[in-house]
Amino acid sequence: MLATAILSSPAVADDTARQMEVSRYGAEVMPFSLAATTHIFAKTADGGIQQVVTKHHDPKQVALIRGHLAGVAREFSAGDFEAPEQIHGNDMPGLAALRTAKPGELKIHYRDLPDGGEIVYRTQESRLIAALHEWFDAQLSDHGHDAMAGHDSSTMHHHQKGTSTAE
Template identity: 50%
Template sequence: MAGVVAGAAGTAVAALLLTGCSQHDTGGQNDRQDKVAERGRSVMPFDLDQTTHHFTPTDTGGIQEVVADEPGDTEQIGLIRSHLRQEAKAFARGDFGDPARIHGHDMPGLAQLEEGYERLEVRYQKRTDGAALTYHTEDPALAGALHDWFEAQLSDHGDHAEGGH
């Protein structure tokens, strides 16, 4: 009987430790997301709480969309369009400074995108509810770096972002 009690106690302790670890890990991620949102406010003119980022990887790159949560929110839509137009121009020059300021200079995929920008086409497109950037490359390694970059943004933006459609 003592072995059963000791085994149950050990299981309970293990469960508490795992729960504590997962809460701590989630807390760390939430802290990072809060810091990213704070830094994002100084770079992105639109309100993260009123917009959503969508990241969709493709075989040759990907599509990044930012849309207003309320389709008729002309203020947020205008701010999104202005920002993504500027980002498309910057990315085409190899300037990924804004994402680096928000997510950190060591974010996955960033260095490869900066180095390979001449092999990456970035196209801006207006949407009725915001705007999109389409990234295209014939370089599979650069497409992989873009996918890593998308994943990092998905993780960092938390509830403000979604993957795919």
């Protein structure tokens, strides 16, 4: 009975409807399969790390992930946050503050991972760190079971190899 009560609660229904809406918009913006990938959002002391990896070592999905994330990193570096707005809405937590970043305040770097790719966000500005963390929380909520919280970057980078863009 408890499970029924939880599943029928308005908050869960609202979350589920929101996640279905995000999934539909995400399919329009992201070229890879949401069902075949996992989004990982790890908050760090100076920003965060966003990863997308395949669930089943699918080379086609890996190529699609890498192309998409490399493009997103370029767009974000130029102050263009249109892609997440298309998926999550322009009132997504953290985005308004991220748009205020002045050149050089927010460093964004893409690199390949064995089963996908990652974008590393770094800043010394406390308002931007808070915005990134809010944005990551919203992503975790919106992507539901296709997303998970990650761990601090100091533990993630030691056992993954890939190419890195220059700073």
